[in-house]
Structure formats: structure tokens, C-alpha cells
Amino acid sequence: LAAKIQGLPWGSGSGMAVERADGADLTSYVFCIRVGDWDRPVFRYVEMGTGEPTVVDDTLACLDHARPANGFDTPRVLDEDTYTLAFDAWAIARDDVIERWNWHADKANLEPKVPKVLARAAEIVRSHAPRDADQDAIDRAVDTLQAPYPERILRTFRAALGVTDDPTEQATHVLRIIAELGLQPYEAPEPLPEITD
Structure with a gap:
């Protein structure tokens, strides 16, 4: 049993096809990330389009993107290309989390700007x-x-x-x-x- 538990993946996911209000055909991902032993999850939304990827770190915006439009009735869709692109999106999300986290690890960045x-x-x-x-x-x-x-x-x-x-x-x-x-x-x-x- 211990081997089975230790063998569980550190990440799992699902996919869905959602029509955007603006009609754009983009592939995007929402990641719920655990950082070390920090007790709160960190979220990233990564939009992979034709140009530079867009990264959003606002928790509510990420959760809104992850919410299926039809709730539990939304069909699962995760084709091979979307699955493969998820690894590139993950690298972008991970790098963004590390950068923002380490910014907050520098005491100088937390000092107030005194008017x-x-x-x-x-x-x-x-x-x-x-x-x-x-x-x-x-x-x-x-x-x-x-x-x-x-x-x-x-x-x-x-x-x-x-x-x-x-x-x-x-x-x-x-x-x-x-x-x-x-x-x-x-x-x-x-x-x-x-x-x-």
C-alpha cells in the first residue's frame, strides 16, 4: 500500500472545450500548484496563443477560467496536442511562480514605499x-x-x-x-x- 501511495502522481488534470466570448481559438491551462510546505495553493492561468503566452496569477480569475460553463455536465476534452502543450504551459507557470515567490522572498521588496x-x-x-x-x-x-x-x-x-x-x-x-x-x-x-x- 505504501508503494502505491508513494507512486501516485504529483499532478493530475483534466480538460474541457469552452467557447470564448470573443470567439478566439486559444488553448489555455489552469494550474493549482503546491509550493514546498506552504499551506495555501498557488494558481496560474496560462493562455497559449500564436504570440507570447499570457500568464495570470489572480486566484479568482484562475478559478473562473477553470470553472466549466455547464458545471459537471461539461464533457471532458483533452486531445493529444492539448495534452502535449500542457507541459510547455506548465514550464511557463512554474517559472512564473518561482519568480513571483522569490520576489516575495527578498526582504527589500517587502519594505514599504514611504510617500x-x-x-x-x-x-x-x-x-x-x-x-x-x-x-x-x-x-x-x-x-x-x-x-x-x-x-x-x-x-x-x-x-x-x-x-x-x-x-x-x-x-x-x-x-x-x-x-x-x-x-x-x-x-x-x-x-x-x-x-x-
Whole structure:
């Protein structure tokens, strides 16, 4: 029994013929991929046409492409050419998964892009903090400003910096906004472990 279980394929699949809304005659594949011991599946849709293959990594789009139009009544269709082309599509999907995965494995790629207004606000707080602010609060505020906030929060900081030209007063306004909005220091996601084939 153990030999039979160990002999099971790492991949399996099926095929179906689906008419596209645009009438294009393309062969495409959806792959559900397990990466190492990661507990979530990764999906890729690969469209093999006459030009460069198209790769889609959006999970919902992939699942939509894999959903049979007629549900379980959709007939299974997988001719020899489609079967053979699946191996080329798999290589494309695999390479895309490795590239995107390893991009997320690089900590530098996960660091936030800090907007100019927040970098300026952080520098003002660092250099012109109110006298009654303790160093821990200043450091925490600077860490809090090193984050990718939505535009509405950026506008709030722009307005606070525009109220006065006095940097100490600007720092006071920035600290007040951080407290009022309950903003916290940004924690970058943990990078994924790097993978190869």
C-alpha cells in the first residue's frame, strides 16, 4: 500500500472545450500548484496563443477560467496536442511562480514605499520634536510614519504640515494626528523562503 501511495502522481488534470466570448481559438491551462510546505495553493492561468503566452496569477480569475460553463455536465476534452502543450504551459507557470515567490522572498521588496509627505513628517518629528515628548514616543512616531498609508491619511498630514511654518508646531500636529488616528508602526510581512525548481 505504501508503494502505491508513494507512486501516485504529483499532478493530475483534466480538460474541457469552452467557447470564448470573443470567439478566439486559444488553448489555455489552469494550474493549482503546491509550493514546498506552504499551506495555501498557488494558481496560474496560462493562455497559449500564436504570440507570447499570457500568464495570470489572480486566484479568482484562475478559478473562473477553470470553472466549466455547464458545471459537471461539461464533457471532458483533452486531445493529444492539448495534452502535449500542457507541459510547455506548465514550464511557463512554474517559472512564473518561482519568480513571483522569490520576489516575495527578498526582504527589500517587502519594505514599504514611504510617500514624500510622510518622509518629511518623520524628519520634522525627528529633528523638531516638542520638548515634552520623550524619545521613545518620538522613535515610535517616526516608525509609524514609515508606512504606505492611503491618500486620505496623506492629505491629513499634508494639511497638518501646511498649517504653520514652525517645524516644532508641525511636529506637534503630526504627533496629534498619529494619536487621534491610532496609527501604529508598520510591520513588514515576513519574507517567504527562497525556492528553486
